[in-house]
Amino acid sequence: MIRTTTDGELVRRARAGEGRAFGELIGRYQRAAFAVALAVTGSREDAEDATQESFLVALEHLEDCRSPERFGGWLMTIVRNRSRNLVRREALRQTDPIPIGARSRRRGPDGDTETAELRRRLEQALRGLPEVQREIVLLHDLEGWKHREIAERLELPPGTVRSHLHFARKALRAELDGEQWIQSIRERA
Amino acid sequence: MSDPWTGRGREDRAAPEVVDLVGVLDPGFEDGEYWRRMRLRIMSAAAPELARRRAEHATVFEVVEGWARMLVPAAALAAGLAALILLRDGAPATRPLAVDEFLLSGIEEPVLSELASPSGAEGAVFASEVRF
Numbered sequence: 001m002i003r004t005t006t007d008g009e010l011v012r013r014a015r016a017g018e019g020r021a022f023g024e025l026i027g028r029y030q031r032a033a034f035a036v037a038l039a040v041t042g043s044r045e046d047a048e049d050a051t052q053e054s055f056l057v058a059l060e061h062l063e064d065c066r067s068p069e070r071f072g073g074w075l076m077t078i079v080r081n082r083s084r085n086l087v088r089r090e091a092l093r094q095t096d097p098i099p100i101g102a103r104s105r106r107r108g109p110d111g112d113t114e115t116a117e118l119r120r121r122l123e124q125a126l127r128g129l130p131e132v133q134r135e136i137v138l139l140h141d142l143e144g145w146k147h148r149e150i151a152e153r154l155e156l157p158p159g160t161v162r163s164h165l166h167f168a169r170k171a172l173r174a175e176l177d178g179e180q181w182i183q184s185i186r187e188r189a
Numbered sequence: 190m191s192d193p194w195t196g197r198g199r200e201d202r203a204a205p206e207v208v209d210l211v212g213v214l215d216p217g218f219e220d221g222e223y224w225r226r227m228r229l230r231i232m233s234a235a236a237p238e239l240a241r242r243r244a245e246h247a248t249v250f251e252v253v254e255g256w257a258r259m260l261v262p263a264a265a266l267a268a269g270l271a272a273l274i275l276l277r278d279g280a281p282a283t284r285p286l287a288v289d290e291f292l293l294s295g296i297e298e299p300v301l302s303e304l305a306s307p308s309g310a311e312g313a314v315f316a317s318e319v320r321f
Contacts, residue, residue, distance in 0.1 A: 141211040
């Protein structure tokens with residue numbers, strides 16, 4: 001995708017209240033923000049809430065974004081913090097832990113139960129990874145960010161990103177090995 | 190397998206089945222309108238803050254223009270109403286008084302004739318000195 005307007009320009013215009021500029025920033029980063037929020041919360045619904053909340057917080061504090069060209073990284077920090085707060089609030093509210101994916105099933109019907117089950121298993125497997133690995137694997141495999149982009153926005157060395165991604169995938173593969181979906185994908189390949 | 194929603198390239202193919210499976214975590218996987226709706230929801234919630242920022246960043250010209258947009262129609266309306274009221278009040282206009290007429294109004298005729306007499310012209314005469 002060719003970006004004709006830089007993030008910095010969009011941030012400056014959004015600071016002046018230009019809705020189109022802010023809308024463009026949402027379009028560019030909502031998937032990545034969701035991926036980071038999902039990595040922290042482990043729940044689609046919470047990730048959705050954290051994503052929306054983070055964009056609003058970012059808009060209210062746009063003047064604090066000292067490097068508008070690096071809006072993406074700044075936003076991801078907000079998403080991470082908001083998501084952690086959300087998890088803490090949820091933990092305080094609930095004495096009994098809700099199984100991962102349970103809330104996903106409660107809200108809205110899933111068209112495909114097999115997909116829902118796969119999603120639940122994946123969410124469970126992701127829970128077993130360190131937060132940074134969850135973020136990296138989701139940003140890379142869900143959002144399609146490149147190693148370089150992830151490294152820049154998470155402020156990590158590219159080699160570390162590559163290594164985290166490798167170990168995260170290996171762990172997920174081990175966790176899901178033997179599942180029928182893995183088998184069917186292997187058969188198709 | 191191609192990326193079903195971003196179409197962007199992936200660099201690490203060490204575990205292709207994991208890459209493919211992770212796709213189901215995308216809410217847009219089953220709901221093509223998901224991301225558009227989310228964007229609209231955020232934009233809707235952000236509208237008051239964007240409006241506040243627009244108002245804060247308005248230039249002097251924009252402020253004057255904004256005032257003019259409100260004041261010009263209001264002034265035109267007021268002028269129209271005033272004209273309407275004047276036209277509907279069909280009373281004939283009274284002849285304006287000249288200054289000397291205004292000064293002498295209310296003074297009785299004998300006083301006036303005494304004041305106009307030659308003796309009166311010799312010196313100052315007070316109205317209280319006039320004998321009827």
